[in-house]
Amino acid sequence: MTPRTASTSLANDLKTKIQNRQAKVAVIGLGYVGLPLVLLYSEQKFLVTGFDIDQRKIDTLASGASYIFRIDPAEIQVARAAGFSATADYSRLRDMDAIIICVPTPLNEYHEPDLSFITDTAHAMAPHLQPGQLVVLESTTYPGTTEEVLVPILEKENSSNLKAARASQTSENDFFVAFSPEREDPGNTSVARRDIPKVVGGLDVQASDVAAALYGSIFNRVVPVSSPSAAEMTKLLENIYRCVNIALVNELKLLSLRMGLDIWEVIEAASTKPFGFHPFYPGPGLGGHCIPVDPFYLSWKAKEWDFRTRFIELAGEINIGMPYHVIASVVAALNQKRKPLNGSKVLVLGVAYKRDIDDLRESPALTIIELLQKEGAVVSYNDPYFPSIGKGRKYDLQMKRTPLEHLEQYDCVLIVTDHSDYNYKQIVQDAQLVVDTRNATKGIRSEKIVRC
Ligand SMILES: NC(=O)c1ccc[n+]([C@@H]2O[C@H](COP(=O)([O-])OP(=O)(O)OC[C@H]3O[C@@H](n4cnc5c(N)ncnc54)[C@H](O)[C@@H]3O)[C@@H](O)[C@H]2O)c1
Numbered sequence: 001m002t003p004r005t006a007s008t009s010l011a012n013d014l015k016t017k018i019q020n021r022q023a024k025v026a027v028i029g030l031g032y033v034g035l036p037l038v039l040l041y042s043e044q045k046f047l048v049t050g051f052d053i054d055q056r057k058i059d060t061l062a063s064g065a066s067y068i069f070r071i072d073p074a075e076i077q078v079a080r081a082a083g084f085s086a087t088a089d090y091s092r093l094r095d096m097d098a099i100i101i102c103v104p105t106p107l108n109e110y111h112e113p114d115l116s117f118i119t120d121t122a123h124a125m126a127p128h129l130q131p132g133q134l135v136v137l138e139s140t141t142y143p144g145t146t147e148e149v150l151v152p153i154l155e156k157e158n159s160s161n162l163k164a165a166r167a168s169q170t171s172e173n174d175f176f177v178a179f180s181p182e183r184e185d186p187g188n189t190s191v192a193r194r195d196i197p198k199v200v201g202g203l204d205v206q207a208s209d210v211a212a213a214l215y216g217s218i219f220n221r222v223v224p225v226s227s228p229s230a231a232e233m234t235k236l237l238e239n240i241y242r243c244v245n246i247a248l249v250n251e252l253k254l255l256s257l258r259m260g261l262d263i264w265e266v267i268e269a270a271s272t273k274p275f276g277f278h279p280f281y282p283g284p285g286l287g288g289h290c291i292p293v294d295p296f297y298l299s300w301k302a303k304e305w306d307f308r309t310r311f312i313e314l315a316g317e318i319n320i321g322m323p324y325h326v327i328a329s330v331v332a333a334l335n336q337k338r339k340p341l342n343g344s345k346v347l348v349l350g351v352a353y354k355r356d357i358d359d360l361r362e363s364p365a366l367t368i369i370e371l372l373q374k375e376g377a378v379v380s381y382n383d384p385y386f387p388s389i390g391k392g393r394k395y396d397l398q399m400k401r402t403p404l405e406h407l408e409q410y411d412c413v414l415i416v417t418d419h420s421d422y423n424y425k426q427i428v429q430d431a432q433l434v435v436d437t438r439n440a441t442k443g444i445r446s447e448k449i450v451r452c
Pocket residue numbers: 028029030031032033034051052053054057102103104105117120121124138139140141182183184185186289290
């Protein structure tokens with residue numbers, strides 16, 4: 001058998017196993033992306049093993065419980081009954097057919113990509129790699145990561161001289177590599193996960209085919225692209241598009257406030273255009289693991305090509321400034337009541353980075369709370385999803401949730417996240433002053449409300 005036919009036969013074997021639901025699927029990184037993926041594969045009758053370095057997560061899953069609010073423990077129990085288990089033992093990767101990596105890709109303190117989670121995973125995986133296995137990276141990252149960072153470690157550190165299958169290089173000892181970005185929109189229930197098309201870019205055609213077969217078993221549509229880099233760039237384009245457009249409406253909101261216009265009314269009117277306009281909404285600043293972070297992966301990589309991504313930088317500047325605008329608005333609103341921010345009691349409503357989700361990462365609420373405290377405000381918070389706020393990557397606020405009662409005791413109630421559980425009419429009725437960063441009080445008329 002020639003190396004090419006041997007590699008084709010490995011790919012065909014794996015595709016057949018996938019079609020017959022005999023392929024064993026590993027998901028590395030059981031967070032917001034990895035755990036739902038585990039459940040999707042398990043629902044489709046695959047035997048799934050989850051890998052994580054966080055022992056608490058492994059123990060929680062072993063007890064049939066869930067650590068993600070929107071994932072019901074019953075779903076974990078069903079998956080467990082179908083054979084799902086979680087482990088920190090990477091040697092169990094030897095038995096797997098497909099390995100999907102969903103580890104974090106944050107920025108470091110200098111706003112540069114921190115790929116340490118990907119490289120740590122690659123180092124831990126490599127000794128256990130087997131011929132014919134498919135490795136897919138899902139973590140959002142700059143174009144080139146799969147080929148320049150992941151593959152070299154896997155090739156160098158595996159124990160059987162295995163090589164990633166490429167058009168220019170095939171051997172009997174191939175493994176297959178692809179990149180496929182995650183497109184989940186937390187809290188959005190309007191599109192079923194299966195209906196979100198899955199972009200896949202393999203290192204070669206065979207890798208693309210096998211990865212397409214793997215994802216085709218849980219997603220209704222797979223969109224193949226020519227390379228892992230094209231797939232990596234696709235994800236960044238999607239998120240940069242959001243980031244830049246949010247910055248645009250944030251800037252236009254600041255102008256509208258000066259001009260005495262209501263930007264929300266304007267966006268609503270513009271949205272009636274049946275073509276060429278997609279609405280984006282202003283807010284107190286960007287949050288979440290994706291939009292505030294991912295664009296900087298590209299601007300960092302662009303420097304290698306002597307290129308400045310000016311739209312990304314400008315959008316970053318505007319979006320990063322929004323929490324400061326919120327503070328200025330609170331100061332101005334209190335000033336109208338002849339009160340200084342220093343010593344005022346401020347209740348922050350909603351700390352999650354967006355409505356109806358249990359995710360605090362990069363939330364502008366954390367920056368806002370810190371800025372308020374620096375100015376001497378006495379800050380409390382309420383959020384149905386967070387009984388307390390502990391230590392995060394940037395902040396260590398150590399606060400406990402305040403019940404939503406006696407709102408008249410606060411000098412200002414500041415709406416940062418517009419959770420749909422809140423009764424905004426009641427809040428306005430009870431509070432002395434409401435500063436609203438999200439238009440949550442739309443339709444309520446009251447002199448107590450300051451929209452900013
Ligand atoms: N959360 C989202 O909505 C979303 C959407 C699209 C893309 N993404 C991308 O997906 C990736 C994962 O994001 P997430 O939100 O699931 O992160 P997360 O922090 O919720 O989960 C990551 C998990 O990986 C584990 N982990 C870290 N290092 C590991 C290692 N070496 N081996 C095994 N496990 C390890 C962590 O313990 C954690 O459980 C990121 O690149 C992110 O940018 C996230």
